[in-house]
Amino acid sequence: MIVGAGPTGLTAAAMLGQYGVECLLLERWDSIYPQPRAVALDDEVHRILARLGLHDEFAAISRPHRGLRLVDRTMRVLTEFRRDAAPGRHGYPQGSMFDQPELEAILRRNLKKFSNVTLRGNTEVTALHQDADGVWLDVTDTVTGEHDRVRAAYVLGCDGANSLTRASMGTTMRDLKFTQRWLVVDVVSSADLGQWEGVHQLCDPVRAGTYMRVGKTRYRWEFRLASGESADDYRDMTRLYPLISPWTGTIPAGELEIVRAAEYTFRAQVADRWRDRRVFLLGDAAHLTPPFIGQGMGAGLRDAMNVAWKLAGVLDGTLPETVLDTYEIERKHHARAMIRLAKFLGAAMTAGGELGNIIRHAVAPRLHLVPGLTDLAMDSQTPPLRRSDLVVRPRLRRTLAGRLCPNAILDGDRRFDDVAAGRFAIVTSTELSTTQRAEIERRGAVPITAPPGSELHRWLTKGRARVAIVRPDGTVLSAGHQLLPHTIAAVGSVDR
Numbered sequence: 001m002i003v004g005a006g007p008t009g010l011t012a013a014a015m016l017g018q019y020g021v022e023c024l025l026l027e028r029w030d031s032i033y034p035q036p037r038a039v040a041l042d043d044e045v046h047r048i049l050a051r052l053g054l055h056d057e058f059a060a061i062s063r064p065h066r067g068l069r070l071v072d073r074t075m076r077v078l079t080e081f082r083r084d085a086a087p088g089r090h091g092y093p094q095g096s097m098f099d100q101p102e103l104e105a106i107l108r109r110n111l112k113k114f115s116n117v118t119l120r121g122n123t124e125v126t127a128l129h130q131d132a133d134g135v136w137l138d139v140t141d142t143v144t145g146e147h148d149r150v151r152a153a154y155v156l157g158c159d160g161a162n163s164l165t166r167a168s169m170g171t172t173m174r175d176l177k178f179t180q181r182w183l184v185v186d187v188v189s190s191a192d193l194g195q196w197e198g199v200h201q202l203c204d205p206v207r208a209g210t211y212m213r214v215g216k217t218r219y220r221w222e223f224r225l226a227s228g229e230s231a232d233d234y235r236d237m238t239r240l241y242p243l244i245s246p247w248t249g250t251i252p253a254g255e256l257e258i259v260r261a262a263e264y265t266f267r268a269q270v271a272d273r274w275r276d277r278r279v280f281l282l283g284d285a286a287h288l289t290p291p292f293i294g295q296g297m298g299a300g301l302r303d304a305m306n307v308a309w310k311l312a313g314v315l316d317g318t319l320p321e322t323v324l325d326t327y328e329i330e331r332k333h334h335a336r337a338m339i340r341l342a343k344f345l346g347a348a349m350t351a352g353g354e355l356g357n358i359i360r361h362a363v364a365p366r367l368h369l370v371p372g373l374t375d376l377a378m379d380s381q382t383p384p385l386r387r388s389d390l391v392v393r394p395r396l397r398r399t400l401a402g403r404l405c406p407n408a409i410l411d412g413d414r415r416f417d418d419v420a421a422g423r424f425a426i427v428t429s430t431e432l433s434t435t436q437r438a439e440i441e442r443r444g445a446v447p448i449t450a451p452p453g454s455e456l457h458r459w460l461t462k463g464r465a466r467v468a469i470v471r472p473d474g475t476v477l478s479a480g481h482q483l484l485p486h487t488i489a490a491v492g493s494v495d496r
Helices: 007-018 043-051 055-061 100-111 164-169 237-248 296-315 321-350 353-369 373-378 416-420 434-442 455-462 485-495
Strands: 023-026 040-042 067-071 077-082 095-097 117-120 123-130 135-141 147-152 155-157 173-188 199-202 209-213 218-224 257-271 279-281 409-411 425-428 446-449 467-470 476-480
Touching: 007 023, 007 043, 007 100, 007 117, 007 296, 023 147, 040 043, 040 296, 043 055, 043 095, 043 296, 043 416, 055 100, 100 117, 123 164, 155 164, 155 296, 164 279, 173 237, 173 321, 209 237, 218 237, 237 257, 257 321, 296 321, 409 416, 416 425, 416 446, 425 455, 434 446
Parallel strands: 023 117, 067 199, 155 279, 425 446
Antiparallel strands: 040 095, 067 077, 123 135, 135 147, 173 218, 173 257, 199 209, 209 218, 425 467, 467 476
16 A cells, blocks of 8 residues: 555555565645646656656656856856766666656556555555554545545555654654755746756855756746845745746746745755564655755656666565665655755855855855766765665675665666566676576576676676675665575575
C-alpha cells in the first residue's frame, strides 16, 4: 500500500509493478495538482525514470540544464560553471529542467501498464494501525464521505511534509537549522528572454533570487521575502515586474503572464525514524531540502528506488526481511548529506550581508582558477551510500561500494540497465568461464564482462577493482580484486 500519489508515490508504485507486486496507491485528490513545483533533476534521477521506461517521454517535456551562473545585484556575472548537455555516465544529461505537472501526468499514465497496480483517487487516509501481520488503514471517500478499512502487508508513506503516516508512527522531524521564506513565481511568455540557458543565482543579501528557464515558454523566478512581505504583494505583474525586469529586458509586462505566485518556507529537516515495523516514510514525509541544488523531488525518487526492490524481494521470499533495515541506514545519511550541501551553497551565495557581498565579489571571479573546482561543482555524482548489510565498504579504503555503477553502453545501443533489468549483476574485467557464468545465472544474477578499453573497464580500474557486485538499484554492493567463489556466493547469500 502506498499513501500519496505524488512523484515519489507514483515512482514507487511503478517499480513495485515492474516486480509483480500487488499494489494499491491511495491519493486524496482525484487529479494532478496543476501548479508547478519541482523543476529540476539530475542524471541519477533521470536514470530512475528511464528504468520505468519513461526516458523518451521525459526527454520530450524537459530541456538540458546548462549549469550555474552567479550574478550580483547589477546582473554582473561573478562566475559561471558550465555543464555539458551531452549524456554523462548515466546516459542522460547531467541536469534537466521540467514542469512537475507534466512529469506527474507521465508517471500516472505509466501505471496503466501494470494490472497489479491500482490508483484510487478521492481517498483520504485518516488513520493507520499496525499488528504483527500487517497494517489497517482507515480511509474516507472525499466525494461521498463513505468510510472504509483496507489491509496491507506494508505501507509506504509518500504523503508529503504534513504526513499523516509520519504522525501515526510517532516520528518527528529534526530541524537542521534552516528556515527561509521565499516567493516562487512561474511566468509564461511566447517571447524569448534571450538569457543564458542555465540557472542564474542572484547573490544579493538584500534580495537573494534565482532565475531559470523551465520550458519553451515557461520561466521561474524565486526571491527571498523580506519581513512583512508575502506572495500576495506580487500576484499582479505591476508589482512583480520590477523584480524580474533585469531578465526580461525590453519585453513589456503585457507579454508576460503569471501562472503562479506562491510563498514557500524553505526548510531543512529529516525525520528521526523512517521505519516503524511495516510502515516506511519516503519523500517529503521523511526529509525537506532547501532548493539550492535542485534535489528535493529527486530525493524522494531515490527513496522509492532504494526501498522498492528490497520490499519486492521480501514479499516474494527471495530476500530476508532484515534487508528492509538497510533502507533508513542508506537513505537517511544520503539525504542529510544533500541537505547540508544545499544549506552550504545557499549560505555561500546569499549570506553575510554586505561583507558577504564584498567577499563574493573578490572570490567568485577567481573560482574557475582553482584546479578541479569547476568539475566538482558541475559533477552530478552524489555521495556514496553508508555502510550497511547491502553496502560492504572498508572503513579506511576508498571503494566503489555504495556508488552507482555507470549505465554504460555494453553492446549496440543497449546499456547496463537494459541488460541487468532490475537484477543483481556481477561486473568483472576478468573473462568468465562457462561454469562461472552458469553459476551466476543460476543464482538469478547477470554476468557482465568489461573488456579492456570499455567504460565499465575504466570504471573498475579507477575504483581499483576487477569485480563488482551491483544491486538491482544499480548501487555497488561490494568491489574487489578477484572473482573468487565467495564473490558469486555473496549474491546467493543476499537473495536467499
